[in-house]
Amino acid sequence: MLPPLALPATSTFSFTAPYPASVSQPPLRPPTKLPVSASTPTSPSSVKGQRRVSLALPSSPRQFPAWSFRDDTTLRVGNSSNDGAGAALLPEKKGKIRRIADDADASASESVSALFSLTSLQHTASTVPPPPTGSSTAAEAGSSNPRSSSYPSPSSSEPPKKTRKKWTAEETQMLVTGCNKYGVGNWKAILNDPELRFDSRSPVDLKDRFRTYFPDAYKIHYPNAKTHLPSASASANRSSNSSKSRSMLPDGSPLFLQSRQKKRRPFTPEEDRALKEGYDKHGTVWATIVKDPVFKEQGRRSTDLRDRFRNAWPELYAKAGYKPRANAAKKKRLDLDADGVLEGANGPDALRPSSEPSSAPASATLDAAMALGNGAERPRGHPIRAATDDQLPTTSTSGVGPVRRKRRHTTQGFGLFRNGTKSSPESMANTEDEASESEADWDGPFDEAAQPPTSNLSSASLGVSAEHADVDMDIAQDPSVPDFVSTSSLSMSDLTDSSSQAHTSWSELDTPLHPWSSTPSSSQQSNQGQTQGASSSMAFNESLAASPTSTDYFLPHSPNAQTGSGMIGKSAWGPQDWLSPNPRLDGSGDSFTSGIFSPSPIGSPSLYSSSSAAPSHPVSLAQLSFSHLALASGSGSQSNAFSHGHSAHVHSQAYSHGVMDRYDLFPPSSHLYHGTDDFDVDTFDLDFISEGPDAASSDVHSAFSDPSSAWAQGARRGGFTHHSNYAGDLIFGARTHQPSGYLSGMDYGPGFGFGLGTGPSMGLGLEGAQQSVLHTPALPGIDEIELTSISLNDPLPNDKEDMPMALEEVVNANMVSSPPPPEATSPGGDSQDSFQPLSLDDIVGIPPEPDGVPQAAEEHDTSHHITPPATPVNTFRAPTRSQTGLSLQHRSVSVPPSEHRAFQPPPRPGQSQVTSPKAKYKNLMMTPTRATFAVPQLPASLGSPSSMPPPPPPAVHSPPAPPPPPPLMWPTPDAGDNDLPFLDLHYFSSSDFLAMGDAFGAGSLQLGAQALDLAQALTPPPPHAPSAVQKPLCVPPALVQPPPPPSSFKGIHAHHRGQSATAVVSPQDLFVRHGRDNKRKRASWDGGPK
């Protein structure tokens, strides 16, 4: 019998088309399976449906929105819809029905009896399994019906659990009918079907009913279930045959045709390991990771990997900048709470998948770090901080779960931030986690030492800011503030990417370099801590983590802090993490990245702060941090200065965007700028960029005249534009938008450049800061990209030498305080090595020749990365090369920095150009990009680079020599030709770079700048470097990298993304991408405007 259910059918379901057919089927059709076929979807779904199909029914459409009821949303009552024949339903999926349960009705009484009743029902039903519809019979009579309608209220939550209602024969029959129509497993669809009426049942309820009432069928359809039997037996008891009979139609045919989903295949440890490794190497480029044979064997898809990663390593996932799932978040929070402290970080665990989690979990603390993430599992280990506070925010984050909100809400965004900010718990946790993972290393390294300077301020500021930020952000969105955050975050992320491996190194490096950074971190932590109070360290982390922003701003340091102190360990990471979009970076990136970014952010902040009055807290914090940085660094330098003001703004914006975007805090980052500039942010639109360099150039020109303006423009372009959308976007924007990218770059750049500016070198300062922040991530990415790029290769071999030299010099200069020696060298060395290959290839060939080069690049990367994963960078590179796009991205990444730093417009231009949508330039862009990367190399490269393809423009660049302060930078390199454009207007003018495309030129310059930055970054490390060990390699890169900026560039590229972006894995890219991604995410985060 088919279940007489009857109704069936066919009738109405409008659901999806399929249904209808199927519908009809249901009852009738023999159960044949295939519903699918039947359905063949009319609907579009068909396709999709097909997937589903896999499921059971073909297309069964899931959806049906109709009711959603319960849950969350309000529900519409579900039924209400009732019938409505199908069509109506559709639409909404969302509302989940689930809980419908509520029914109040059910309430009580029944509940208890329900079970029993069920039995009875069964009986009834039993006879015929599906009692004919009619059967509503008694059972129904029972109560259920009545209620049924009720769902209503869904209270939203259903706090109250449902009372149990027993299933009536009718319902059972409906269930059968529904299964035939939609396939077993499409509970929601069944539930939504107007024709089928269930007392307030949730999909799960249907499932449970199916499982318990039709054990045989259940077994068939759910072969994986281990628990089947019980029920069966039970049922058996009841009515002996019932069970069977139930499952089968009288005639023996199966009642239920299909089932829908494919079997679940839990991830194996091997897969988890591979996933983790892949992540380390490639970051979140699931598509790349999936290539691992292991996954193929399992038939896993990239999305599956993502899902798994999301569940298993929520922290990392969050760090990467993605929105963790609610659960995870929750978990984390919990953990956090629990923890309270961080203990030490510990770290390590990176591997453990969440699954383990549980194990660890408790500790969660660190996990908390993940914070954002969630929690899932996390490892615990780390004690992050107490999370006290934070968590909260975080929690909110966690809230995420629900989250979904879109970006706007800052919540999510906040989440990041918040987390970061606030609580950071997540971040912290995450951070730690990450740190642990990626970095366990780096933790150590830094340390406090670094922190010092800034820390105080930063911390303070941070703390505050963070908190505020969280809040504010959501609320206010102050652009300014947000921006910072976002920006920073971005940068961070970028940095981060490189991170892991790099981290260590970087961190170390950083440390030296930036004390402040470290300081900051500490400060940050402290700030954060403030909230938490208790575990400051944890707090730091969290906060940092949580709020990338703060971290960023602060510091970069965080990393430092991390290191050393234990800060919270990892606070640095935290930030980084936050920032880093990608987890990939995470670890390593931190230091480096952070440093880099932070700077900028910092810079920005200050600007903002100043400029934007409003500044919400966040801002302030950010500002503070910046300020600190600046101060620390010595504002003086700002060599680049000029920019700084502007740059700062820019940065801020940029950062903001990034951060903002991610977080969603404030979309508007743009505002910031305008303050400074004339330009309104608006202008920034990508369009500009896209539109063309011209525009840019024009701007530029103006810029020249008015640097600020120029910057602003740049900023606008870059950052904003994209950002505009969301935090993620922002980030993306930066990255993504290539055009903007460069802008982004600018942003970053500025951030860096400006921000720090200074000091000794802006770059340094910022860098330091940034680095700290970025840390690892950045490093890796940077390293790879930038360094590589930088490496002479691109530019010119000849130059290369110079470049390096220059770098060193620069570094030294910058470093001043810090020893040049460090040099990062080591890092640098590494980087160089890697670089060269990469750079040249990349630069030149890359685009064209991806493969060859790429390989090289890859190698390099690898080598660089030695470290692990951070790899992203590596990956990226490789990809990059191979793919032009990638290259670009990298470049882009690098670029940004340069711009920032140098700020040179040029880069931007180049980048922008490159990236820019228009891009068509790609090739050029690519080149340029590299050039950019090259920057460090720049000098040399510049010249050469310029020579390169786009050279011309470069020419323009040249001029500038950096002003004094600037000295550091590029000068050297540039000096030659391109030079410092950034310094000079020239480079703006060079901007011409627009014209050119120069990007090269610009790029180079920028690169140079970057290089400088890197160098600086590197320098510091030296000391630590050792410790960094792993990272060391990374470090260098990091140095090189300024990458962060690049990231931004990436952003730009990203935009292009298509191009390579995807391909590119590099961490930076990731970041960037993230940014993009973020959009979505962001949405959630920010909620931004999407």
Next chain:
DNA sequence: GTAGGGCTAGGG
């Protein structure tokens, strides 16, 4: 391709 979510399988 990917981020974000939704939905459900399966176990508790």
Next chain:
DNA sequence: CCCTAGCCCTAC
């Protein structure tokens, strides 16, 4: 019923 995690879909 709850919860977690895997599968899926969709938007971008």
